[in-house]
Amino acid sequence: MSRRRITQETFDAAVRENMEEFEMSPAEALSDAVEQFDSQGVDLSCIVQAVPAGTCGDKEENHQVLLALESIRIGSNSQTLSDIQHFTEQCSAGFAQRYLAAQKGAYAVILSFCKSRVEAQDAALGGLLALAALSDGQPDLLDADGQQFLLDVLKKYQDSPTVQCAAICTVRHCCLKHEQNRQDLIKSGVLALLIRAITQHSECAEVVKGASAALRVMTFDDDVRVAFGHAHEHAKMIVLEHNGLKVLIDAAKAHLSNSSILSEVCATLSHLAVRNEFCQDICDLGGLKLIMTLLAENYESQELVRQVLSAIRAFAGNDDVKDAVVNACGVQLIVIAIDRHISNAAVCEQGCACLSVLALRKPNNCKVIMEEGGTMAAVQAMKTHPHVLNVQKQACMLLRNVVARMQSYCQPILEMGAESLITQALQNHQDCNDVGKAALRDLGCQVELRELWTGKRGGITN
Structure with a gap:
């Protein structure tokens, strides 16, 4: 049986009521609200379980992730990069923060920032890191504009391992449990870009590890909304059209002392051994x-x-x-x-x-x-x-x-x-x-x- 769901506003109102009506401390008000909703069978996995703090203009107190998001919306050029970093940190704190931000339109704001700052490498990197953090567990956020941006930035900054890592991480998050995103990105040439990242930055552990993991996700059949995925076809494409087996084996040989990379490559090779x-x-x-x-x-x-x-x-x-x-x-x-x-x-x-x-x-x-x-x-x-x-x-x-x-x-x-x-x-x-x-x-x-x-x-x- 599915559990009941509530909105963040409902949860925050209960916390506020505990503080104002029953004169509880913030910690006591929060704990009591969590206990009460749990006892009622409410699913709190998408709820930020924190006392709202800070103000934003004339608005009421709000959660840090939303304050950071609003700062990006209204921030000046000199401050926006620090704001985007703060937003990334908040999204990395947990799924509830990412979910709340997405409900408040964060994807459009972050993608707009990324596209407007794509010419500045530091800003592009900051925007990609924010997009990667926001999309973790929320692949449905990605739209056609986002797909094209990811492909463009992988091509534009192919010489930058840090930008490649951030873009590849975003691709992986957006393809996990999302068959349509996988198919769309593969049709647009993402496999060649991932393979090229491994060969061009074979000395960079994070690029090899991230790209290997992203290739493996392309072979998953994990989207319950799709009756038949293209996992087998994608694996064949990686092997036959992009020489994926040799690329991965050569990459592993270049990092024999790094067990983390070796684990990723072995896992990916397992998923490619389909014939x-x-x-x-x-x-x-x-x-x-x-x-x-x-x-x-x-x-x-x-x-x-x-x-x-x-x-x-x-x-x-x-x-x-x-x-x-x-x-x-x-x-x-x-x-x-x-x-x-x-x-x-x-x-x-x-x-x-x-x-x-x-x-x-x-x-x-x-x-x-x-x-x-x-x-x-x-x-x-x-x-x-x-x-x-x-x-x-x-x-x-x-x-x-x-x-x-x-x-x-x-x-x-x-x-x-x-x-x-x-x-x-x-x-x-x-x-x-x-x-x-x-x-x-x-x-x-x-x-x-x-x-x-x-x-x-x-x-x-x-």
Whole structure:
């Protein structure tokens, strides 16, 4: 059930009433208002939970973000840059501030500022930073004029890494969960601009990281308002038309000591491995060798390990790449990663998923997984994270894939305690039903299977 919503004015009036009618202190008035609305089931996620402060001309007291916005509207040229910086800081404070500003027409004001100051680099940068902050979580704000401005500024200031970073951040915010913005910007050539930013500023960590993240967003299918997105087509365009795989792999090689960039690049490569030949291309370009090296040399970085495992999982959709991973001692490295970060559910999930993919239709790989302790690592992950659905699902799938073509491994896996753990997963997680029962069935355990359809024809009744 959706929660009730109120306006900022309603919330502010309640706070003011507490202060004037009940003589509460500002802090007490604010706390009481929040408590009262919460008890009534009101959603306050878009409400600035602060006491309005300051005045703006003849207007009543208002919130800092609106005061900053009004200063930009009426400010002189000498003061506007500091005002825009103050507005950016306020928008960066939280979504409620950004939402309130947007409700009061901030997008038109900031875009007008950006377009009028585009010739001055410092002002253009300040306006872009404000636009990036305002659009975070509010991609619907972007219109055709805003799209064209972003494309123009990416072209105009292609030699400035700071302006590129700000523009790319705005593009990413406006494309997240917004399929139409993605399609419009891609049709207008944004992919070439993002790729060029990476190649031209390959030494700049922030540009490479931001552009890689923006490219990844272009491959998302996350807009619930759209029945069918173009995620697959966008990934193909990045790879085939813009040589994206080589550009990203080369960028990663230039920043081998920066785990943050490496994590971003690995995540983006995972989203680009959408076709069998792309997986092979990544391997041929040295991408597989690169990520195996990253896995071997960066065990302490949980986030990087997780992203590397996710990348291996994606690349191993190609059967030849499966063999290449195993031949490169990938199973041993994955097992070590799971053991090293056994308390981290995300690493365990991705590690089990990797081994599951490597085992699929590959009896020889199953043998290596058994010998290197992969199934034992999965069992231990199930014990450590009994209430994490995805860990349980991926571990069940791994155990099932290992024994599906290698029945001789059933008894050793059962001796690890797999049956009771799978049974527990079935009890705890309804979504484990299919993979859990399949694992029990292939392990030779007694399992109740329901026949959902017998194939018999029946009459149709009106």
